[in-house]
Amino acid sequence: GAVVSQHPSRVICKSGTSVKIECRSLDFQATTMFWYRQFPKQSLMLMATSNEGSKATYEQGVEKDKFLINHASLTLSTLTVTSAHPEDSSFYICSAKPRTGRETQYFGPGTRLLVL
């Protein structure tokens, strides 16, 4: 099956620093990648949709200047949490949709971010 990786799997940082999370589709090309955030004991909430070569589309309430998304290639999207604060601590999960017409998305294993 299709594989999506995320790096790092977990990160601890100080308040005010920036953190970059990578999402890669390992064996397929993804024209669209999605970024989700999941707080403890809650479901996944869509943050933004990332299309290769164009600007990301952010969901209402998600600050585009704080959560920078870059989708420079068909296999890589990055999410940078700028000037992270403790309230940004969460589980960040990406998913990737293959170039084929199917609706299926494949999810990465997630990145646990803890901001001290």
Add this chain to the structure above:
Amino acid sequence: TQLLEQSPQFLSIQEGENLTVYCNSSSVFSSLQWYRQEPGEGPVLLVTVVTGGEVKKLKRLTFQFGDARKDSSLHITAAQPGDTGLYLCAGALRGYALNFGKGTSLLVTP
């Protein structure tokens, strides 16, 4: 706004029991997906249902898509401890971005 309502939110049962999880919406979806997620991991796709009234089976798991494509159910027969996890339903309304239900946390005890 939660487009997909899942119930129950929590379920604790003993090994061997049967259970059903429901996913309901007032919106029509072109497809609904069911995922299972374990703590600290990403969700894993179990099934996609596309056609109204469709029934799909995956070993002891039976998935059904409502005739009007607004609701779905997941039935587990003879639950086992390995079935423990968070079960999520999800549907796409705009493009391919998924809207997730709140999830059903299932605990199966030996």
